[in-house]
Amino acid sequence: MEKVCRDWASQAFGKGMVKAEYWDDFEVNAKAAAAEIFRVKDFSEGEAKLNELLQEYAPKEIIAVGGDENSAIKNIYDKIAQSGRKIYTGKYDIYEHRDSADIGISTAEFCVAETGSLCVDNYSYEARVTSMLPFVNIVFVNANYVVKDVTVACKIIGKVFNKGYVGFVTGPSRTADIERVLSLGVHGPNKLLIIAVEDFEGVR
């Protein structure tokens, strides 16, 4: 999958910019933005959580990205496929199923404590449609990769952003254009479910 940066941790994160200790703030603010958060120890717990969520939302079709960059995630996708669920991970398959899939699974590079945002590297077309078109977006992120605020986040992005598509995702798609009543899922997902994995590095 094409990315703005192959390895954010080694190329973009400067010394002392990314710290696990900002997690609590991130969690509070992400929840305030209507994201749901599941913090897990490792990918085997992450897989169990994901299966739970798949049970709950019972998707007819899943599109998923991020397996090429992380073998543990690829492993999880493979097992989902073996279980008989329709999961599409190739870009042409994703293209075909982009509008019919009801769950998209994607990845994020780091978390922003101040705002509860996920920083996403969405250079590739498939990463964008996966995270935007289905009604539910499930995101894997490293629970240790948290920056204090938007200032630090933009500094990090600035180090590697030469071309492409990056951004923050903060909770689900929302609108208040009718009578200022908050409604979710207007164009993008109405659910943003974050699976934050503590031991993300171990399996790289």
Add this chain to the structure above:
Amino acid sequence: MAERNLKQEIQKKLKDDVMQGALSKFAEQYPGSRLNAYKGQDIEELREELRAMKHDAVQHIDQLADDFEASLRKRGTEVFRAKDGQAVKDYIIKICKENGVKRVVKSKSMASEEIHLNECFGEHDIRVKETDLGEWMIAIAGERPSHMVMPAIHMNRYQCAEMFEQELHHEVPGEDIPNMIQLARKNLRQEFLQADMGITGANFGIAENGAIGLVTNEGNARLVTTLPRIHVVLIGYEKLIPKTEDAAKILRLLPRNGTCQRMTSYMTMVDGPTRVMYKDAGGKVVETDRKQYVILLDNGRLEAAKDPVFQQAYQCVRCASCLNVCPIWTLVGGHVYGHVYSGGIGAILTGLFNGVDTFAQFSDLCIGCRKCTTICPGKIPIPDIIDELRSRYVQKHGAPGMDKTMFNMVLNDRGMFHKLLLKAGSIGQAPFKKGKFIRHLPLFMEEMTKGRSLPTIASEPFRDRVERLSRKNPSKPKKRVAYFSGCNMDFVFADTSENVVKVLQSLGMEVVYPIEQACCGKPILGVGDREAGRETAKKNIAAFEKVNADVILSACPTCTETLHETYMKLFENDPEWKARARAFCSKVREFSSFVAEEYKKTGRMVHTKGGEKVTYHDSCHMKRGLGIYEEPRALIDATPGVELVEMHNCDKCCGMAGSFGMKYQEVSIPMLNEKVDNIKATGAATAVVACPACMMQIGGGLDKAETGIQTKHIADLLAEKL
């Protein structure tokens, strides 16, 4: 352009109950929600960072634009610099033709609204759809957005449902908002998927790498920049910033001020052509680089960038928070401003993009209360820029005839004013007087007393009392204070002026009154006639030079601000008068802050316990113009027999705002009614003010509503307890 009847349009909006309900609820909730989003942040530091960054950017705008363009070209983007709206339209139609574009989706772009972009597609048989829900509904209704961030705030759910029905051709129940949202999702999803071209605006453009930033909640901008095979960006020069990390300076304020969120759901940066997949003409799925075209829009922006006053408009990030706190906007809504940009900043942007002639039509709607200046993320002095635009307009067209005649005949010539008032006082008002108020005026003046009583003209103007009062001056005065009464305090509230003198004398001050003093000049400066303003200033400066006082004191904050600050700025090209103005201005003091200082020195500033409840109203010019709000409260606290209770929205404009309250009585009275309600709710027996214009308005409102609540100037309150 057809001549507009602004007053009629305003009256219509004031009778629109749906809009009135929505706006008043919003105005009530916004300030608290905004502060909540800033919890834990140093707002002033963030504002200053944004202001400084944008200020610096505009100083180097040509360089930034060159860098931005070069960055984009290097990455394979076509860049076009458009002089005006027509150039944009021609260019976009050309791209459409070259690329066989039949369907276009747009995410919200105020710049495209500004140039009425959508109009150009119809004649070329190109389908264009707005995808921001509010903009989509507004486009169906054929209306303009009434707010930059909440374009459909003036409609209720049932009116929205009608727009849905019109577009979808089936029944849509207005009760069910989530259902409407899903209908829009379904309908617009197909628009996204089938579109050939996506058009976006940009919240910022980064010179170092050519990236543009898009801040949305719905996520429509992400789809507009992802699904179609062509991406067109329409970006104004004012959105350019040097580096990626500078984006943080915008992003930490824009969502908080705009929608009271720490961050919107989506913040997207797109840099150059990105990959896209689509079915080609033969139905085969292809992956290729998306074509990206970036249009830099001038339309008056580059000229504004060169002007030291107007360039401050570049500090605007289009959060619209200045509308949210504007006492006029929150009453009349955005449509009466006549163009796409509304409110105070709207008047400015319209003036810069559409010319000062268009600006002049609704520049009246800024009353200079300065509430917006306290929250603008880019710290734009909106009322000052409006003043400057007014002045440029007057230089070009001359002052509005009526205003100028009134001023020259009446306010600038005290002798004439005096005679006129005496005559009116003895004959005109007698039959309509009730106590100290006139409750009804006959015939054409009836409007002025609708909703408020007017104070009666003083039977003996202050100037005629000076000789008697000066006999009580102390023999060994601490200071020589020259009193500047201003019009109101001379002819209407002469008793209050007398109390000012008594308080000053009790502090050991000698009070003198230069009899040649004129009006401070604010009424004519306010309409933009600086030439007339300079003449008045000279008259006053010369009159006060003669008495050689230590302090020049006024008990009217608007006069004080004019004497203290505006006079300094009037003589930039006249060294002699500039020096004289400087000497004059340096002596000018406002009554309550001067008295508070003297109270402290003499040990009179001591807390006194309990008594009758009084509440205090902050005049706009006092609090936000002069920064004085603690001193009057401290003086009330030190006054025996009274206890201060704060009212809700104590610093919200009472609706008088100079001559605005008379000229736009229909807007002024609802503002006054709100103030009266807030005063009544405190249970206070007296409303204390420190401004004669507020005193006239609030006093009139409290009398008309027969509340029995008294209105006093702080000088009255202090003098009573001497």
